[in-house]
Amino acid sequence: MTSSRPVVAIIGAGFCGTMMAVHLLRATSNTVYDVVLINRPTNASGKSSHSLARGLAYGTNSAEHLLNVPAGRMSAFDDAPNDFADFLNASGRSTSTNTFVERHRYGDYLQATLQAAVASAVRRSTGALLSIQYANVDDINRTFSGQYALQLNEGGAGVTTLHATVVVLALGNFLPSNPPLEDSTIYHCRKYVRDPWASGALEQVDLDQAVLMMGTGLTMYDVAMSLKRRATASGKPLRLLAVSRRGLIPQPHRASVDHTDFTDVPPDIFGSTSVRQDLQSIRRQIRRVEAHGGDWRDVMASLRPIAPARWQQLPDVERRRFLRHLRPYWDSHRHRAAPEAAAQINSMMKVGELIVRAANLVALTDQGDSVSVILRRRGQQDAEQESVGSVINCTGPSSGIDAEPLLWRLAAKGQLTADANGLGLGLLVTDHYRVIESNGAPSNGIFYVGPLLKAQYWEATAVPELRKHVEAAAEAVIQSLAPSDQ
Numbered sequence: 001m002t003s004s005r006p007v008v009a010i011i012g013a014g015f016c017g018t019m020m021a022v023h024l025l026r027a028t029s030n031t032v033y034d035v036v037l038i039n040r041p042t043n044a045s046g047k048s049s050h051s052l053a054r055g056l057a058y059g060t061n062s063a064e065h066l067l068n069v070p071a072g073r074m075s076a077f078d079d080a081p082n083d084f085a086d087f088l089n090a091s092g093r094s095t096s097t098n099t100f101v102e103r104h105r106y107g108d109y110l111q112a113t114l115q116a117a118v119a120s121a122v123r124r125s126t127g128a129l130l131s132i133q134y135a136n137v138d139d140i141n142r143t144f145s146g147q148y149a150l151q152l153n154e155g156g157a158g159v160t161t162l163h164a165t166v167v168v169l170a171l172g173n174f175l176p177s178n179p180p181l182e183d184s185t186i187y188h189c190r191k192y193v194r195d196p197w198a199s200g201a202l203e204q205v206d207l208d209q210a211v212l213m214m215g216t217g218l219t220m221y222d223v224a225m226s227l228k229r230r231a232t233a234s235g236k237p238l239r240l241l242a243v244s245r246r247g248l249i250p251q252p253h254r255a256s257v258d259h260t261d262f263t264d265v266p267p268d269i270f271g272s273t274s275v276r277q278d279l280q281s282i283r284r285q286i287r288r289v290e291a292h293g294g295d296w297r298d299v300m301a302s303l304r305p306i307a308p309a310r311w312q313q314l315p316d317v318e319r320r321r322f323l324r325h326l327r328p329y330w331d332s333h334r335h336r337a338a339p340e341a342a343a344q345i346n347s348m349m350k351v352g353e354l355i356v357r358a359a360n361l362v363a364l365t366d367q368g369d370s371v372s373v374i375l376r377r378r379g380q381q382d383a384e385q386e387s388v389g390s391v392i393n394c395t396g397p398s399s400g401i402d403a404e405p406l407l408w409r410l411a412a413k414g415q416l417t418a419d420a421n422g423l424g425l426g427l428l429v430t431d432h433y434r435v436i437e438s439n440g441a442p443s444n445g446i447f448y449v450g451p452l453l454k455a456q457y458w459e460a461t462a463v464p465e466l467r468k469h470v471e472a473a474a475e476a477v478i479q480s481l482a483p484s485d486q
Ligand SMILES: Cc1cc2nc3c(=O)[nH]c(=O)nc-3n(C[C@H](O)[C@H](O)[C@H](O)COP(=O)(O)OP(=O)(O)OC[C@H]3O[C@@H](n4cnc5c(N)ncnc54)[C@H](O)[C@@H]3O)c2cc1C
Pocket: 011, 012, 013, 014, 015, 016, 017, 018, 038, 039, 040, 042, 043, 044, 051, 054, 055, 056, 057, 058, 066, 067, 068, 069, 103, 135, 136, 137, 138, 170, 171, 172, 173, 174, 397, 406, 449, 450, 451, 461, 462, 463, 464, 466
């Protein structure tokens, strides 16, 4: 495919890729360009073209999978906070800004937002044109003319080449990585589910036996609730064992908060050089806020905007310390569950359908009819053994670039760089979202936006942060196409 106008190729049509297209289509700059939005024919959750504008998070059809952010904070536009709640109300799902709605409704919202942007661009004769391609982008090469040649793998339909002036990588969330085990043969066994979001993956799980879930965060909640629905429908008893190093589960959101007076943080809250002292400062702030009638969640919310600057100040050794010792506590307080989901998980725990254990997994061995699980509880010397029928990886999306072939191919050619010293959090980008090549130079035309910005900003996984990044990245892309920048 060739075009006389500059072409922006966006790879990935989850939240970030879709909203990148929306901003490019809505822009009223003098620069003209066309936009090609490319998404896998099937994504990790196994959905076909349906996954357009949904990605991994919003491609689920299960009613028990709720957003973990209230509707009033899920607008795709930073400057229109009620946009999502208004969409829900207009489409007949009566909602307050405090409601935690089904995730698939957010996919409906993104699709409608994209359609509206296309329609508005068509009405403006100079507007950008959007085309959509269903293909896996296997590789990207720089051509002699300075363009990018994208290798589009359309499965049975073969491989084609798309030429683009600028490429936006919006590849999103990757498959969970396999936790390290001395003998990892279990990972090749049919009783192991690596991708809990893959279509039909949980339908194959044998509910006649106990099920091991590796991980105790929000992915575990999704999986436990889906298995609960299956067990209820089939009248089978449920025996779920969820294991993580510390056994911490997501804290619940408050059911209803219209307003909080506790949005300010003391300017010196991160005045130290160590994450241990940060933790003490945060605890002090929580005590202060609670003494005035507030809640620890207000403090967590107030830290979100300043977390990126703090992350950037921290030396590598402190970042590692945070990831090793404090991250589980941060995650369980920061990535909270919808109150309804938390209530369901609680009642499953009360009746023994779900047991959560703080333990290290020592070994998983396929025994033919079952899997033997050897684990060592936190603080105990002796290991213990359990027997389960299936093992499900609930450790959540991975952000290491080796999880995605396109990224490691680009890294191997020096066209992008993973975060410093292998923290495994994502990619290095400039302040204007250009990826950084192995020689330290910003890429001419490859941009990145999505959860791998965590390497740079730490807080970059949920819509309230990503929507700002996408808008700023779209501006940077448009700027790069302006004649003076070419
Ligand atoms: C299960 C789950 C639930 C979540 N719930 C919430 C929530 O309630 N609220 C919230 O704010 N955040 C939530 N998040 C966080 C979520 O990461 C962001 O909200 C956002 O969806 C990320 O969007 P994305 O476009 O970066 O990634 P994704 O949604 O993962 O989309 C990336 C897309 O790129 C495609 N792709 C990847 N590689 C290629 C390739 N080589 N060629 C072609 N296509 C490719 C994929 O198929 C996919 O469709 C959730 C995350 C998960 C995993």
